[in-house]
Amino acid sequence: MKKNTLASLIWVRITRFTHQSALLSNDFLKQYDITVAQFDVLNQIGTYxxxxxxxLADKITVSAGGISRMLSRLEREGHIKRTIExxxxxxxxxxxxxAKLDEVFEHQLAFQTSLIEDCLTISEQKTLYTLMTKVQRHTEKELNK
Structure with missing residues (x-):
């Protein structure tokens, strides 16, 4: 039998939560005719x-091929424009x-917030945020080496 480390079990939990959250969000966002990945792209573009x-590719979790297809679709649907300089x-x-981002943003924010707030106390949320920030900054440093 393989022995997992506590760190590897945490990584598995984070991965599972991310996957399950995306599945739940995709189901939730169907009513707005948008996917989680499309929402993420529109949100990143809107912000930056x-x-x-x-x-954009550095900011989202879609593959290079996937981002090209998604941008083509969002452009065809009239949500984005691309200019070449x-x-x-x-x-x-x-x-x-x-308008699409304005329509969806607060609803998606409330939905994702509820996934955390429904099961963690404020104190637990603060602890988790602190720990996840520490882990994320470490992985960011590793990527920038």
């Missing part, structure tokens, strides 16, 4: 626009994209 496709493709939201 204009940004390049490579900058020399060799860089800049991405920004259209009015329709801004």
């Amino acid at each position: 626009q204009p940004l390049s496709q490579s900058e 020399w060799k860089t493709k800049w991405i920004s939201l259209t009015e329709k994209g801004e």
